[in-house]
Amino acid sequence: MSRLKLNTAEPAAYRAMYALEKYVESTGVSHKHKDLIKIRASQINGCAYCIDMHTRDARKAGETEQRIYALNAWRDTNFFDEQEQAILALTEEVTLIAANHVSNETYNRVAGLFDETYLAQVIMAIITINAWNRIGITTELMPELQK
Numbered sequence: 525m526s527r528l529k530l531n532t533a534e535p536a537a538y539r540a541m542y543a544l545e546k547y548v549e550s551t552g553v554s555h556k557h558k559d560l561i562k563i564r565a566s567q568i569n570g571c572a573y574c575i576d577m578h579t580r581d582a583r584k585a586g587e588t589e590q591r592i593y594a595l596n597a598w599r600d601t602n603f604f605d606e607q608e609q610a611i612l613a614l615t616e617e618v619t620l621i622a623a624n625h626v627s628n629e630t631y632n633r634v635a636g637l638f639d640e641t642y643l644a645q646v647i648m649a650i651i652t653i654n655a656w657n658r659i660g661i662t663t664e665l666m667p668e669l670q671k
Contacts, residue, residue, distance in 0.1 A: 530663055551645040556608075560608055561649045565618075567595065568619045570661065573665035574653065574656060577667070595612075610634040
C-alpha cells in the first residue's frame, strides 16, 4: 500500500510547512550554512529523499563533492571552518535531541560566533529540515535516480 501524499491529503498542513521553509529561505543564514544543515540532519535521520535533493542543490550552489562526501565525518577533517563546525555540532545535537539534549558547550560555542538573530535563524533552519525529514520518511518519499 502506498503512503499518503501530505500535500494532497492535508493541503493546509503542507502550506504551513512550506511557509516555514520559505521563512528559512528568506533569512540571512548563508546558503552554504543552510545546505550543511539540511544535508547533515538528513544524513542523521536517514531521509534518502532529502539527502538526494539537498546534495544536488548544494552542488549547484558550488559546494564541493569532497566536502559533501566528508560531511558525516566532519570532525575528522579540516574541510570545515569554525562557524561551519559549530553549526554542524548544533545540527547534530538538535537532530538527536532525545539522546543528550543540546549541551551548554555546543550552544555557547555557536552563540559566541553568531549574533542572536542569526543563531535563531539557524535553529529554525535545523528544526525545519528535521520536520521535512520526518514527513519524507513517514510518507516514504523516494528520490529518483538521475541518469
